[in-house]
Amino acid sequence: MKDFLLDEDGDLRIEQGDLVxxxxxxxxxxxxxxxxxxxxxxxxxxxVGLFMHLENEDRSGLLRxxxxxxxxxxxxxKYVAFNEQGKLVFDAPYK
Numbered sequence: 543m544k545d546f547l548l549d550e551d552g553d554l555r556i557e558q559g560d561l562v563x564x565x566x567x568x569x570x571x572x573x574x575x576x577x578x579x580x581x582x583x584x585x586x587x588x589x590v591g592l593f594m595h596l597e598n599e600d601r602s603g604l605l606r607x608x609x610x611x612x613x614x615x616x617x618x619x620k621y622v623a624f625n626e627q628g629k630l631v632f633d634a635p636y637k
Contacts, residue, residue, distance in 0.1 A: 543567055543636055567636055574611050575630075588614075608632065 545566035547555040555562040577589030590611050595604040601624060608622045612634045620633040 543570065545569070570615065571612070571617075571632075571634065574615060575608065 543566055544563055547562045547564045547566060548569060549555045574588070575590050575592045578591035578594060579589050580586050581591075582588045588611070590604070590607050592604070595601075595607075598604065605622050605624075608630075609619050612619045612622070612632075616637055617634040618637050620635075622630075622632040622634070625631050
């Protein structure tokens with residue numbers, strides 16, 4: 543999927559005075575993980591709210607919410623898990 547790209551600060555990326563357009567799948571996935579429910583006025587059910595889940599010992603609810611949000615955004619979720627190092631890993635390409 544192509545869209546406007548953001549820089550590392552979350553601002554629109556501009557090069558040579560123009561907005562940068564490119565593949566944005568990873569950017570959209572990151573946004574879904576970080577946005578809290580209610581953070582989007584247009585779509586109040588959108589978002590995982592990853593930071594709200596950090597203190598919870600039971601990660602199954604977080605993994606389930608990621609699958610639900612990714613599916614709702616049009617991704618084909620093959621897996622979502624935490625690896626041995628505790629890093630969130632997933633394979634969820636857009637359909």
